[in-house]
Amino acid sequence: MRYNFDETVNRLQTASVKWDGVEKHFGDKEILPLWVADMDFKAPDPVIEAMKKRAEHGVFGYTIRTEAYYQAIIDWFEKRHHWSIEKDWILHCPGVVTALSLLVQTYTEPGDKVLIQPPVYHPFSYVIERNDREVLNNPLKLEDGQYKMDFDDLRRKLDEHQVKLFILCNPHNPGGRVWSKEELKELGDICLEYGVLIISDEIHCDLVYAGHTHTPMMTLSEELTQHTIVCTAPSKTFNLAGLQAANIIIPSSKLRSAFRKTLAAQFIELTNTFGAVATEAAYKYGEEWLEQCLEYLQGNVDFLIHFIEERLPQLNVMKPEGTYLVWIDCRALGLSFKELEKFTRQQAKVAFNEGYIFGVEGEGFTRINVACSRSILEEGLHRLEKAIQELEMNR
Structure with a gap:
């Protein structure tokens, strides 16, 4: 079917942060x-119809994540990004920013330094500072009208400071860069050399324009697969942010076990009913x-x-x-x-x-x-x- 994106949808009086706020x-x-x-x-439309059908059932009790839910995620990333994900790697969180905060809590201690690449999505610094960790900046370079990573500065910072964690934004918000495979490989190799765990926020991974290709950080090598955590969600791709459903991909059983304990301690392991329905429908039919x-x-x-x-x-x-x-x-x-x-x-x-x-x-x-x-x-x-x-x- 053909969708009409020229339609101006009135979002006022819908409790929209963007409009009513x-x-x-x-x-x-x-x-x-x-x-x-x-x-x-x-x-x-298939997402809206799936949610209508679920609403008509009328009972909204505690909700599990079904085999079909997991398979929809696995199939989507295999087809769109040639990235093979195993079911056991997938952990649920209400949102990517929530996940980032809990990941910082899980893998660092108060006072530890966490590295980011400004200018970058502002909650990165919030989840570091509000958890009593210290932001360490590896600023991007503006060259020929686009941002590039400063690998020389990155090495200097890692030489001078004890860093446990690095938060990457790929694709980059706000600059819109879709980092190349070569850039990501060099970044990943440096982090491996210094023993720095990578958290890759890939929430915009499906929103890539012709001529560019998103490279999931985990597809670069087996070593990086075991040393990286990827944050994903259907929220940006299909405009589902209000449904509070994100999926955090952690192949390392040791890292996954640690994060699972954090989730359990916060009592946020359960899934929003409509978030689960929308996620499955979006990845299957969107x-x-x-x-x-x-x-x-x-x-x-x-x-x-x-x-x-x-x-x-x-x-x-x-x-x-x-x-x-x-x-x-x-x-x-x-x-x-x-x-x-x-x-x-x-x-x-x-x-x-x-x-x-x-x-x-x-x-x-x-x-x-x-x-x-x-x-x-x-x-x-x-x-x-x-x-x-x-x-x-x-x-």
């Missing part, structure tokens, strides 16, 4: 939300929807790039290789990062995720969520254009 978060209900990383698109979604997202990315190149040459777009998030360099506007935040909210009246929350390396940048109807994206860009024109006229 605007007034509370920004203090102005007229602000257009292009921030929180969920889509404005309806989930695939591929047609995903392919059309990717086509539409690519169109939105192309539209944004063309708009900015033609009408807002003060800005520079980092063309994403994956995700539905676009990283924009706004430094030529001559605003401090706090002034930029105030400008986009009060003058442009558009909610973006301001770059500084991803680390000091993100100051002067902003992140735009393009997973919306093109008409909404166009409205947001027009608002930004008008505000920039007024800014320059008043200088």
Whole structure:
């Protein structure tokens, strides 16, 4: 069937963080939300139908994860990513960020250093600091309009500091890089050399554009398979974030046993009924929807790039290789990062995720969520254009 991604779905009064949370978060209900990383698109029809059928049953007791649930996950990753996962490797968690926090608790002690690569998804630093661990930064390098890993700095940091854990973002949020097999292999080999456990957040792995290929960290070698934990979820792929279902892949029996104990201690091993139903249906029947979604997202990315190149040459777009998030360099506007935040909210009246929350390396940048109807994206860009024109006229 053909899905209509141009449809503008009214998400107001649905308890949406992205839409209903605007007034509370920004203090102005007229602000257009292009921030929180969920889509404005309806989930695939087979997912909606499966949830309706389950709702009609009317009994919502404690829910187990069935053989069909596990097989749907295994089949999806084998088909889409040529990655063979065994059932025993799969552990459930309500969300990837929850998993990251519990993984930090499981494999490190208070005061330990955990390495990340800013600018990067801001909860990475939160789950480290709020668990009384210390963030160690290996900043990405901005070269020729895209981010690259700084392996020389990585080696220096690992030489100088005792590091137990490294959290990788692949595909990268906010920069949209889909790390190459060669980059990941070099990174993995360095971590193996220094005995650093890798947690790879691969939640955006299915959202990759033509010409690029996602490489699961575990597919690079058997040694890395045993030294890596991968966090996955259907939430970004199929717009199911509110159903709180993530799957954490841990091949090492020793590492898996340790994390299972943490999950048991937190009493979060049970599955949300609708999360389980939606996960299975999405992985079984959602591929047609995903392919059309990717086509539409690519169109939105192309539209944004063309708009900015033609009408807002003060800005520079980092063309994403994956995700539905676009990283924009706004430094030529001559605003401090706090002034930029105030400008986009009060003058442009558009909610973006301001770059500084991803680390000091993100100051002067902003992140735009393009997973919306093109008409909404166009409205947001027009608002930004008008505000920039007024800014320059008043200088």
